[in-house]
Amino acid sequence: MKTLAKLLYVEADEEITDLVDRLRDLSLEDEVTFVIPERARALQSAMSFRLLKRYADSYGKRVNLVSGDPRLQAMSLEAGFTAYPNLAAYDRGGEVHRPELAGEPTSTGATPIAPAASAVAPAAPPSSQPIAPQRGVATMDRPRETSVMSAPPKQQASAPRKAAPAGPPLGSYRPYLIGAAVLVVVVLLVGILYLPTATATVFVQGTPIKADVTLLGAPGTAAGSPDHFATQAIHAEESQNLPGTPTGQKQIDAAKATGQVTFKASCSGFICSVPIRSGTDVSTGSGKHYLTTKSVTVQSTLVSQGSVDAPVAAVQAGLAGNTEVDTIRYINNNNPDDLLSVDNGQAITGGADARTATVIQQSDIDSIKDVYAKDALPRVTDQLNGKAQGKKLVLVGNGVQATAKADHAVGEEVGGFTVAIKVSGDAVAYDEKVVQQLLKGFLQRKVPQGSQLTTDGTSLKYDPADATADGHITLNGHLSGFYTPIFLEPAIRAHLKGMSPSKGRAFLQTLRNVVDARVTQSPFGLPWLPLFSSRITLKIQEVSSSSASP
Numbered sequence: 001m002k003t004l005a006k007l008l009y010v011e012a013d014e015e016i017t018d019l020v021d022r023l024r025d026l027s028l029e030d031e032v033t034f035v036i037p038e039r040a041r042a043l044q045s046a047m048s049f050r051l052l053k054r055y056a057d058s059y060g061k062r063v064n065l066v067s068g069d070p071r072l073q074a075m076s077l078e079a080g081f082t083a084y085p086n087l088a089a090y091d092r093g094g095e096v097h098r099p100e101l102a103g104e105p106t107s108t109g110a111t112p113i114a115p116a117a118s119a120v121a122p123a124a125p126p127s128s129q130p131i132a133p134q135r136g137v138a139t140m141d142r143p144r145e146t147s148v149m150s151a152p153p154k155q156q157a158s159a160p161r162k163a164a165p166a167g168p169p170l171g172s173y174r175p176y177l178i179g180a181a182v183l184v185v186v187v188l189l190v191g192i193l194y195l196p197t198a199t200a201t202v203f204v205q206g207t208p209i210k211a212d213v214t215l216l217g218a219p220g221t222a223a224g225s226p227d228h229f230a231t232q233a234i235h236a237e238e239s240q241n242l243p244g245t246p247t248g249q250k251q252i253d254a255a256k257a258t259g260q261v262t263f264k265a266s267c268s269g270f271i272c273s274v275p276i277r278s279g280t281d282v283s284t285g286s287g288k289h290y291l292t293t294k295s296v297t298v299q300s301t302l303v304s305q306g307s308v309d310a311p312v313a314a315v316q317a318g319l320a321g322n323t324e325v326d327t328i329r330y331i332n333n334n335n336p337d338d339l340l341s342v343d344n345g346q347a348i349t350g351g352a353d354a355r356t357a358t359v360i361q362q363s364d365i366d367s368i369k370d371v372y373a374k375d376a377l378p379r380v381t382d383q384l385n386g387k388a389q390g391k392k393l394v395l396v397g398n399g400v401q402a403t404a405k406a407d408h409a410v411g412e413e414v415g416g417f418t419v420a421i422k423v424s425g426d427a428v429a430y431d432e433k434v435v436q437q438l439l440k441g442f443l444q445r446k447v448p449q450g451s452q453l454t455t456d457g458t459s460l461k462y463d464p465a466d467a468t469a470d471g472h473i474t475l476n477g478h479l480s481g482f483y484t485p486i487f488l489e490p491a492i493r494a495h496l497k498g499m500s501p502s503k504g505r506a507f508l509q510t511l512r513n514v515v516d517a518r519v520t521q522s523p524f525g526l527p528w529l530p531l532f533s534s535r536i537t538l539k540i541q542e543v544s545s546s547s548a549s550p
Contacts, residue, residue, distance in 0.1 A: 005031040005064065010040050016048045020055045023063070032056075033064040033090065036072060043072060049079035066090050196521060198529045199537045200496060202508050203516040206454050206482025206542040213442045213479065215462070217430050219471040226442065229434050232391070233471030236383035236400075237424030238376055242368050244406065244417045248361030252413075257314040257321030257351030261290070261328050261344045264307040265298035274298045274339050276310060281332040282342050288323055289315040289332070290348065298340065314351055321351035357413040365406050368419045373402035376423040388429040394464045394473060400425030426469040435475065436460055443479045451483040454542040458482075482542055485512045493533040504529055515543060 006029045008022060019034065019042050026032055036043060043049060056063040065076045066084045073096050076083040084090040217231040261282055265274045280292040290312040300306035312328075314321030328344040380400045385393060400423065408417045439460040444453055458481035467473040492511075496504045501519045508517035519529070530536055 005029075005033045007033050007035060009035045010037060010042060012037050012040055014040070014042045016042045016051055018042065019052060023052075023055060023059060023061060026061070027059075029061065031062045031064070033066060035087065036065055036067040036069075038067075038069055040072075043075070046075050046078065049075045049081070053079045053081065064090070192526070196524065196526055196530050197535045197537065198496070198501075198504075199520050199522070199539060200492075200504065200508060201518045201520075201539045201541060202487075202511065202514045203541050203543050204454075204484045204513045205515050206457065206484050206513075207451075208482055209443065209446055209480065211443055211446050211479045213439065213477040215435065215438055215475040215477060217428065217471075217473040217475065226438065229430055229438060231471045231473055232388070232429040233469060234384050234387045234393070234427045234429055235424070235469065236380045236387065237422060238380060239420065239422040240372065241418055241420050242372060244360075244364050244368050244419050246358050246360040246414060246417065247364055248359040248411070250357045250359045250411065250413070252352075252355050252357045254317035254354040255350055255352040256317040257290075257323070257348045258312070259290075259344060259346055259348035259350075260309050260311050261292075261342050262307055262309050263296065263298050263331075264305055264341045264343075265300040265339050266305055266341070267300040267339060270300075272300045272306075272339065274300070274306075274336075276308070276340065277334050280310070280334040281315075282312060282328050283330045283332060284323055284327040285329060286327075288321060288327075290321075290328065291315060300339075312348070314348065317351065318353050319351050321348070323348045359411050359413045360406065360408055360417055362410050364417075365404050365410070365419055369402050369404035369421050372421045373423055376402065376421075380423050380425050384425055384427045388427070391429040392432040392435070394428045394430075394467045396426035396428065396467045396469050428467045428471055428473045430473070435462070439477050439479055442477070443481060447483045450486060452486050454482045454484055456542055484540070484542060487511065487538075487540060489538045490533070493536045493538055496529055496536055497533045498531050499529050500527060501525075501529060 006026060008026075010019065023032060043052070052063065062082075064082045064084065065072070066087060067073060067076070068085055073083045073085070077096065083096040084094065085096055089095070213227065215227050215229060217229050219231055219233060221228045221230040263276055265272060275297045276292065276295065278292050278295045281289055282292070283289045292310045292312050294311050296308045296310045298306045298308045323344070325345065325347050326343060328342060328348070331340055331342050377400050384395075384400070402421060402423045404419050404421045406417050406419050408414050439462065440453075440458070443458070443460070447453055460477070460479055462475045462477040465474045465476060492508075495507065499507070501521065505517050505519045508514060508519070521529070
């Protein structure tokens with residue numbers, strides 16, 4: 001029979017919020033019946049039933065539930081809903097009173113009329129136990145097309161049922177478990193293929209090689225010559241005049257006064273010639289004596305008196321030997337017959353007493369030069385480096401030097417002097433990379449075909465010589481190193497991929513000039529080397545020719 005209540009079928013994956021929304025949307029319905037399937041997600045806990053009951057009361061609706069699950073029936077009754085075991089019972093009005101009796105069919109016939117004798121029942125004896133009310137017939141107080149009455153269900157012991165699981169079934173997680181397993185397998189495969197790396201180290205015994213070479217550098221040399229390279233001549237200087245003060249002490253001996261005297265001869269009308277020897281003593285009236293320092297001769301004629309000048313020097317050194325004009329009058333020797341007379345037409349001067357003089361000494365000049373050079377030498381050196389513009393710089397001669405020249409000689413007695421100081425230097429600049437390439441190229445040409453120089457142990461030394469201010473220079477190179485066979489690294493790595501570490505090591509030891517080999521794996525070891533050659537690193541390490549192991 002049709003009922004007037006609204007039937008709503010609940011989907012298994014609906015939530016309690018979906019049921020509340022559907023209940024709210026039926027604003028014109030006073031009574032709503034939810035048909036609940038087994039394991040409906042929306043109503044799996046007593047909390048869900050109480051929540052639905054709260055919203056039903058707030059919306060002013062009467063809610064019925066139809067479910068064959070005794071557990072859901074029990075929670076429905078506990079929450080205050082009317083529960084039905086199935087739609088047939090719902091149509092008949094056979095609601096559930098106790099879940100364990102819900103499976104028993106209810107009687108649809110009218111209640112039989114009791115016999116008249118039983119209409120009046122004898123009075124029951126008094127008892128202290130309360131009399132349980134007789135279970136009445138359940139009826140629906142809602143309007144239906146036909147009246148439906150239900151007889152009280154028979155007492156029947158229901159078989160114990162297995163409690164339904166409280167949560168979703170395990171089968172609902174199966175896709176997630178499968179996906180997680182696939183992801184783990186993919187991660188393991190990626191880790192095995194791409195994460196591991198291997199390093200293969202081979203120790204190669206190098207063969208020593210040595211060579212000497214001479215390189216010539218000159219300005220304007222074109223590139224391409226195996227033993228010539230271009231250079232640049234560089235010059236820098238600065239100068240300054242500085243005053244100096246003499247500090248030297250010099251003992252000056254007493255000086256003799258010097259000058260000249262005039263001898264005259266008078267031969268009384270005869271012609272005569274009177275010689276005057278060096279050392280002739282003449283003197284003044286005060287007793288100052290002077291000696292001639294040169295022999296002279298006086299010639300006298302008939303008509304004139306002869307005269308001659310002779311240089312003299314004081315017998316005693318000192319200031320006292322100086323004398324005025326016309327003070328020397330006496331000839332004390334070498335004057336036969338008194339034919340000679342003497343006089344000094346000029347003062348005799350130059351006599352000086354002994355004293356200590358202040359003179360220029362070499363340290364006076366050097367000290368000025370050193371003070372100036374202390375700052376000037378680095379400045380000139382910086383100028384040379386700046387002009388080199390990053391090239392290798394070789395100084396000419398002794399490098400940057402300072403020179404000093406005074407305007408007075410050392411030992412000269414002066415009150416002051418001037419020193420001209422000059423700081424200058426010449427250098428030859430060249431490209432160090434070009435020189436290293438020439439040296440290495442020369443050594444490589446000495447290596448046998450099919451071999452190569454090792455990366456370690458190569459020495460490219462040279463000694464600069466004969467650097468000149470015009471930019472020419474000679475470099476004497478002393479070269480040494482080791483050479484090993486050329487290994488085809490890509491082919492070796494490709495051969496090693498997928499091998500076991502022990503087989504890989506054995507293979508490496510078969511290579512030419514290899515004295516030992518090692519294979520390491522990171523971050524963890526596997527029974528095989530990486531499957532991609534790009535994950536394998538090959539290192540070639542040279543050992544000395546006298547050693548068989550690193």
